[in-house]
Amino acid sequence: MTPNDVSPSRATGSGRSGPQAAIEFRHTTLLVTAALLIGVVAGAFVPPGPVNLVVATGIAMVVVLIVAVFAGKRIRETMGAFRFTATLLVALAVLAILGTLILQGKGPDVYRARYGPVAPLILALRLDDIFHGLPFALLMALFSVAVLFSAALRWPIRLKRIGFFFVHLGLLLTLAGAAASSALAIRGRIDLLAGGDVATHVRVTRGGLPTGEAQPLGFELKLDKFDLVNYESEFRVGFYQQRKVRDEDGHESEQWRLKTSFEPDTKRHLLPGGDSFQLTAIYPDFVREAKATASPGGPPALQVTIGGRTAWLAPGDEPLLAPNGAVAVVFDAAQPLPVEGVPTSVLVSAAKKAVVVHRADGESSIELTEGLSLFGGLLRFGPFLPAAERSFAPGTASEKWLNPAVQISVREGARRQEKLALAAQPQAVMLGRGGALVFEKRQEEVKSYLSTVTVSRPGQTAHAVISVNDPFSFSNWTLYQVNYDPKNPNYSGLEAVYDPGVKWVFAGFGLIFIGVFFVFYLKQYFVDDPRKHASPKP
Amino acid sequence: MLQYILAEHPFFAATTAVYAASMAFYAAAWKSTQRLVGQLATALMAAAVALNASLIVGRWMEAGRAPFKSLFESLVFFAFTMGVVYLVMERLYRTRVFGAIAAIMSLACLVYALGKWDAEIVKLPPALQSAWFVPHVVVYFIGYGAVAFATGVAAVQLVAHYSPFVQRLLSFKAGTVLSGEELDLEKITYDSIKFGFVLLTFGLLVGSIWAKSAWGDFWVWDPKENWSLVTWLVYAAYLHLRKVKGWRGDAAAWLAIAGMAVVMFTYLGMGMLPTSEESAHVYTGE
Numbered sequence: 001m002t003p004n005d006v007s008p009s010r011a012t013g014s015g016r017s018g019p020q021a022a023i024e025f026r027h028t029t030l031l032v033t034a035a036l037l038i039g040v041v042a043g044a045f046v047p048p049g050p051v052n053l054v055v056a057t058g059i060a061m062v063v064v065l066i067v068a069v070f071a072g073k074r075i076r077e078t079m080g081a082f083r084f085t086a087t088l089l090v091a092l093a094v095l096a097i098l099g100t101l102i103l104q105g106k107g108p109d110v111y112r113a114r115y116g117p118v119a120p121l122i123l124a125l126r127l128d129d130i131f132h133g134l135p136f137a138l139l140m141a142l143f144s145v146a147v148l149f150s151a152a153l154r155w156p157i158r159l160k161r162i163g164f165f166f167v168h169l170g171l172l173l174t175l176a177g178a179a180a181s182s183a184l185a186i187r188g189r190i191d192l193l194a195g196g197d198v199a200t201h202v203r204v205t206r207g208g209l210p211t212g213e214a215q216p217l218g219f220e221l222k223l224d225k226f227d228l229v230n231y232e233s234e235f236r237v238g239f240y241q242q243r244k245v246r247d248e249d250g251h252e253s254e255q256w257r258l259k260t261s262f263e264p265d266t267k268r269h270l271l272p273g274g275d276s277f278q279l280t281a282i283y284p285d286f287v288r289e290a291k292a293t294a295s296p297g298g299p300p301a302l303q304v305t306i307g308g309r310t311a312w313l314a315p316g317d318e319p320l321l322a323p324n325g326a327v328a329v330v331f332d333a334a335q336p337l338p339v340e341g342v343p344t345s346v347l348v349s350a351a352k353k354a355v356v357v358h359r360a361d362g363e364s365s366i367e368l369t370e371g372l373s374l375f376g377g378l379l380r381f382g383p384f385l386p387a388a389e390r391s392f393a394p395g396t397a398s399e400k401w402l403n404p405a406v407q408i409s410v411r412e413g414a415r416r417q418e419k420l421a422l423a424a425q426p427q428a429v430m431l432g433r434g435g436a437l438v439f440e441k442r443q444e445e446v447k448s449y450l451s452t453v454t455v456s457r458p459g460q461t462a463h464a465v466i467s468v469n470d471p472f473s474f475s476n477w478t479l480y481q482v483n484y485d486p487k488n489p490n491y492s493g494l495e496a497v498y499d500p501g502v503k504w505v506f507a508g509f510g511l512i513f514i515g516v517f518f519v520f521y522l523k524q525y526f527v528d529d530p531r532k533h534a535s536p537k538p
Numbered sequence: 539m540l541q542y543i544l545a546e547h548p549f550f551a552a553t554t555a556v557y558a559a560s561m562a563f564y565a566a567a568w569k570s571t572q573r574l575v576g577q578l579a580t581a582l583m584a585a586a587v588a589l590n591a592s593l594i595v596g597r598w599m600e601a602g603r604a605p606f607k608s609l610f611e612s613l614v615f616f617a618f619t620m621g622v623v624y625l626v627m628e629r630l631y632r633t634r635v636f637g638a639i640a641a642i643m644s645l646a647c648l649v650y651a652l653g654k655w656d657a658e659i660v661k662l663p664p665a666l667q668s669a670w671f672v673p674h675v676v677v678y679f680i681g682y683g684a685v686a687f688a689t690g691v692a693a694v695q696l697v698a699h700y701s702p703f704v705q706r707l708l709s710f711k712a713g714t715v716l717s718g719e720e721l722d723l724e725k726i727t728y729d730s731i732k733f734g735f736v737l738l739t740f741g742l743l744v745g746s747i748w749a750k751s752a753w754g755d756f757w758v759w760d761p762k763e764n765w766s767l768v769t770w771l772v773y774a775a776y777l778h779l780r781k782v783k784g785w786r787g788d789a790a791a792w793l794a795i796a797g798m799a800v801v802m803f804t805y806l807g808m809g810m811l812p813t814s815e816e817s818a819h820v821y822t823g824e
Contacts, residue, residue, distance in 0.1 A: 021783060082781040089778065093771040100761040100811050114812075131759050178757070187754065231661050238658075260542075261658040270545035445661045468664035469752050480754040497754040505756055509743040516739050520732045 027078040028087050035060075035142050036091070039135030040125060048129035050182040053137050057179065060141030068145065079142075080149035088143050095139065099130040105207045132182075140175065147171050160526040163518025170511030177504025185499040186215050190479075192223035192451070194490040202477075202496040217496065218475050219457040226492045227450045228484060234442040235404050235423050236261040237279070239271055241435045256436070264406055264439070273433045275412045281394065286405035286422060289395030290314075292388040300350035301390055302331050302368075303382030309397050310382070312390055315350065322378060329379065346379060353384070394420060406439050449484045451492040466494065476500075543652065549593055550614075550648070556586035557617070557645040564637030568707055576634045580625070583641060587621040590644070594618060601659045606675040607666065609806075610656045615675075616805075617647035619683035623730075627687055631726055635707050639690040670748035674741055681737030682801055685773070688730035689798035692791035695723040699788075724786065727794050735773045742770055761813045765804035772797045 046052055068075050078084055102122060103114065111119040111128060126133045147168045157165050188202035189210070199221040204213040238261045245255045262269050268278040290312040292301035302313050307323040313331040319339045320329040329346045330336035338345035338358045347356040353368045366372065372381040394405065405422040412432045419429045421439035428436035450467040455474045464472040464479075471480045476498055483493025544551045563579035570576070593614055597605035605611040624640035662671075698704040708721045745766065750756040757763060776793045779785035785793075808814050 082778040086775040086778040086782065089771045089775040093768045093775075096764045096768050096771070099759060100764045100813050103813055104759060181756075236658060258657040260655065270542050272539045272542040274541055446664060447661070448664050448667065469668040469670075469748075471751060471754070478754065480752075482754075495754050502750060502756060506747065509746065513740055513743055516736055520736060 023074060024078045024081055024083055027075060028081075028084045031079070031084070031142060032087055032091055032139070035138035036135050039133065039138040043126045043134040044124065046134055048126050048132035048134070050132055052134075053132045054179045054183040056134050056137035057141045057144070060138050061144055064141055064145045065148075068149070076149055077153065079146050080153040085143075085146050085150065088139060088146060091139055092143065095130055095136055098127065102127050102130070104131070105129055144172065144175055160523055162526075163515045163520075163523055166511045166515030166518060168515075170508040170513075170515055172508070173511060174505050174508030177501040177506075177508055180501030180504065181499050182501075185497065185501065187495065187497050187499075188215060189482075190221065190494045190496055192221070192453075192492050192494065193488075194223050194226045194492070196223070196490070198222045215498075217477055219455050219477075221479070221494075222454045222456075223451055223492050224454055224463075225452040226484070226490055227452070228489060229447045229449070230444040231447045233401070233444055235264055235401060236440065236442055237264055237269075237277070237406070237408070238438045238440055239435060240428070240438060241272075259435070264404070271431070271435065271437075273431065273435050275410060275431055275433060275435075277408055277410045277429075277437060279406045280409045280418075281407035283394055283396040283405045284399050285397040285402045287311075287395050287397045287403075288392045290390045290392050292385055292390045294385050294387065295389035296387050298387045298389045300333065301385045301388035302348060302350070303384075304329050304331070305380045305382065307378060312388075313348075314388070314390055319345075327375060327379060344375075346374065348381075350384075350386070355381070404439075408437060408439065410437065446484075449481060449492075451481055451494065453479070539652070549589060549596065553586055553589040553593055553617075554645065554648045556582055556589055557621075557641050557648065560586055561638050561641035561645060564634060564641055567634050567637070579634060579637055580628065583621060583625060583637060586641070586644070587618060587625060590614065590618040590621060597659075603662045604672045604675070606671070607660060607662060608654075608656050610651050610654045612675070612679070612805075613647045613651035613654060616679055616682060617644040617651075619679045620644045620647070620686050621683075623680065623683035623687050627726070627730065631721070633721060635721065636687070636690055636694065639694070640687060643686055643690065665752050668748055668752060670744055670751070674744045674748055677737050677744065678741035681734045681741055682805065684730050684734030684737065685794075685798055685801055688727045688734065688794050691723050691727045691730065692794040695727065695791045696788060696795075698723070724790060727791065728780065731773060731776060731794060731797070735770075735777060738766075738770055738773065742766055761811050762804070762808055765800070765808070769797070769800050769804050772800050 042056075046056070064079075068079060103110065106128065108119070108123060111122055115122055122128055130136055151165060151168045154161055154164060186202070186204060187206075188204040190199045190202050192199055199217070200219075201214040201216050204211045204215050239259050240256045241259045242254045243257050244252050246252050259272055264279055264282055266279050266282065268276055270276045287309075289310075292303070292312040292314075299314050304311055304313055304320055306320055306327065306329060309323075311320055313320060313329070315331060315333040317331065319342075321327070321342070326342065327344045327346060328339040328342040329348065330339060331348045331350065333350045335349050335352070335356075336347045338347065343359065345358040347358055348354070348368060349356070355366045355368050355372065355374075357364050357366070357374070368381060368384060370381065370383050373379070394407070397403075403422070403424055405420060408419050408421050408429050410417050410419075410429060410431065415432060417429065419427075421427060421429065421437075423439055423441045426438050426440040428438050430436050448467055450465050452465050453463070453472070455462050455464070455472075457475065462474060464474075466472045466479055466481045468481050471478050473479075478497050478499070480495040480497065481492070482495045485491040485493075560579055560582035563575060563582055567576040567579050594605055597611060597614070601607075606615060620640060621644045624637065628634060628637065694704060694708070698708060708723065745763070746756045749758065749763075772793075776790065776797060779793065780790065
């Protein structure tokens with residue numbers, strides 16, 4: 001036996017002989033089975049609920065304690081023994097598993113629809129709310145009593161057993177805190193509009209469903225501002241493959257599923273199917289750039305740079321607008337007309353080689369020359385070709401990813417294919433061996449949502465920003481950010497919680513962890529090893 | 539797919555290959571009388587763990603967040619923690635007997651991860667943007683690594699009854715038992731589970747505290763929470779039953795293996811539950 005082992009005591013029973021172990025086994029089986037059966041039978045008359053859970057646990061604890069006091073030492077020793085505790089742990093585990101196999105906390109209609117003929121049994125046995133039901137309450141009562149008796153049997157506290165007592169005190173504290181939370185906590189929803197109403201009450205919910213009750217907060221809550229922060233837009237080259245999918249009715253269909261995706265870079269990438277692709281050109285702000293060369297017999301062409309963007313205009317082209325929309329340039333063979341809805345139209349005539357600046361309050365005319373600059377450099381004229389031929393090539397208006405496009409080059413064995421793909425109009429590049437490449441914009445995902453609030457009551461005002469994982473506490477209430485409305489940027493959904501038990505729960509957590517660590521790793525330093533004091537052998 | 543992994547993710551391929559190589563050398567060390575074979579096995583395992591770490595760090599940098607969001611990412615991390623736990627145990631108990639099992643476990647994680655490959659790196663939703671995210675996951679997965687190692691040892695303990703080869707391996711005469719003493723498998727299993735239990739306790743409590751700050755409630759009987767509790771209860775039962783006559787030896791080994799089955803279901807099986815649609819905890823990923 002190593003120093004880490006607790007020496008077998010009368011109480012633990014690990015060294016007990018057959019008949020005593022058999023008695024312990026019988027008592028354990030009897031107590032646990034009785035708790036479950038009584039819980040099931042009584043549960044037919046007492047509906048599950050947080051208050052009923054706490055009351056039933058309390059009453060059962062008192063009854064068990066009284067019975068144990070009068071029933072004899074053996075019962076107390078059984079309840080303080082390792083076997084009993086282990087059995088309870090397994091029984092609690094079984095209930096926990098059951099609670100994941102059967103839907104919990106739903107209405108009877110849901111069970112009838114989901115479980116058909118078994119639904120009445122589930123509802124009758126109260127398996128729709130296992131964790132607030134009487135079987136669970138009675139097991140928790142036995143567990144609490146077991147914790148008490150195991151501590152009593154090892155009393156008084158000695159340094160080497162401090163970890164044990166920490167763990168068990170922590171368990172009792174956690175259970176007490178959980179009971180207080182269960183019975184006394186108030187939880188509810190507050191829906192606010194930014195700059196709108198002031199909330200003074202919370203709409204109480206239970207199990208996530210409204211109860212119809214309202215609880216006063218004791219203070220005023222105003223939503224000053226609501227912010228929704230999204231991740232930056234992302235553009236990716238997605239590789240999709242078809243997959244057979246069966247729906248609820250058993251019908252099979254083919255669905256395109258994203259298999260993997262790539263950053264838009266110019267490296268050659270290998271695809272899962274064995275093909276490869278490369279982006280041979282990337283245009284962050286795609287435009288079809290016109291280039292013009294002198295060509296007899298062709299229409300005139302004029303190079304114009306407006307707001308940093310350069311284009312070759314020909315008669316009949318759409319007006320070229322400045323980025324601020326305040327200036328439009330029109331080029332025509334004869335005399336172009338002003339553009340409606342634009343404050344300043346710059347009308348360029350190829351025939352007259354003149355530039356007319358037209359505003360609501362009048363016009364002015366200038367000779368067209370190469371290098372002519374207007375409006376502080378916003379508009380600049382380049383070469384004028386009296387007869388030209390234009391060609392168009394993909395280009396980019398800027399380095400900002402406003403309207404990206406890529407030239408995808410796919411290699412499938414000996415076969416090659418090239419395609420220009422615009423993110424704004426995703427089109428699949430189909431691959432011969434199955435699969436497709438799509439250059440697309442990822443949906444903007446929510447990064448965070450924050451409510452800036454003001455809370456006030458007589459003599460006290462506070463401001464706070466509430467976000468997910470960053471609640472705000474005021475006057476015994478804690479406010480949590482739980483919801484937003486994508487269609488209404490001013491709406492914020494908060495949850496208000498009053499929970500008097502949580503401090504005890506967390507204190508219990510701390511004790512449990514310290515105790516567990518002590519039991520397994522520190523106790524050895526406090527256990528007196530008898531071998532140290534043994535006389536040396538002759 | 540293999541070509542794609544080799545070309546696009548060479549570090550992943552290398553990590554898998556080195557785990558496989560370490561497994562082969564550990565298995566060879568069972569029979570070899572050359573110390574070098576065992577030393578090479580350990581060196582390869584350490585190299586595999588280092589490569590595994592580089593995958594995690596690389597993914598962390600690429601994603602701009604801790605790589606614990608998807609099933610694929612968690613499998614890569616689990617392979618890493620099992621490798622690390624094994625190397626520590628090898629040093630503590632001065633034996634390489636279990637190296638092949640540990641390498642197989644890490645390798646199996648990475649091979650399974652191939653089938654759960656992320657289509658792309660997903661963003662972290664608001665609920666996971668918390669200072670508790672990293673400690674909760676790290677502590678849990680190191681705990682999983684410890685109980686996984688314990689399971690391997692428990693399995694060897696059970697197999698040893700039927701296999702003279704395994705019995706010889708475990709005796710102090712074998713080249714892979716560096717301490718020169720016979721291995722006490724039950725103690726090794728118990729020590730590993732103790733360590734894992736401390737971490738599972740911490741992970742469970744930290745998760746509960748995080749749930750309070752994120753959802754306003756420290757316990758909502760979420761299916762994942764329930765199964766994490768079941769895991770904790772099973773190992774707590776194991777630790778208590780060690781003090782009960784008749785629950786040592788093979789019974790304890792079987793309980794350790796049952797505990798690992800619960801861990802695996804908690805980790806991978808949530809999607810099978812009819813109540814999983816209620817859970818905010820189920821891993822995304824095909």
